[in-house]
Amino acid sequence: MTTRTYLSSGVLEQLDRAQEELDRHLLVTPGGSCRACGHEEPCQGRLAAMQTFARYGQLPRRTPGSAGRTLLGRA
Numbered sequence: 001m002t003t004r005t006y007l008s009s010g011v012l013e014q015l016d017r018a019q020e021e022l023d024r025h026l027l028v029t030p031g032g033s034c035r036a037c038g039h040e041e042p043c044q045g046r047l048a049a050m051q052t053f054a055r056y057g058q059l060p061r062r063t064p065g066s067a068g069r070t071l072l073g074r075a
Contacts, residue, residue, distance in 0.1 A: 007056065011056055014056075015052065015053065015058055017052075018052035018053060021046075022045075022060050023063075024036045025043055025049070034046065
């Protein structure tokens with residue numbers, strides 16, 4: 001048996017903003033710093049977004065390829 005959690009519109013808005021923030025702070029330079037803010041990973045923007053997801057027991061949406069990584073032999 002599974003339980004369902006219904007989230008208010010305010011919580012859903014917070015999760016949408018957290019997803020946008022996470023997407024902005026997802027790309028990392030080869031040196032290990034965030035491309036959005038320049039801080040070392042994990043940066044504060046990324047941590048804050050992940051805390052929002054954890055607070056509500058939700059996972060962020062994943063978009064394959066959004067981190068800018070490519071498979072070997074493909075461009």
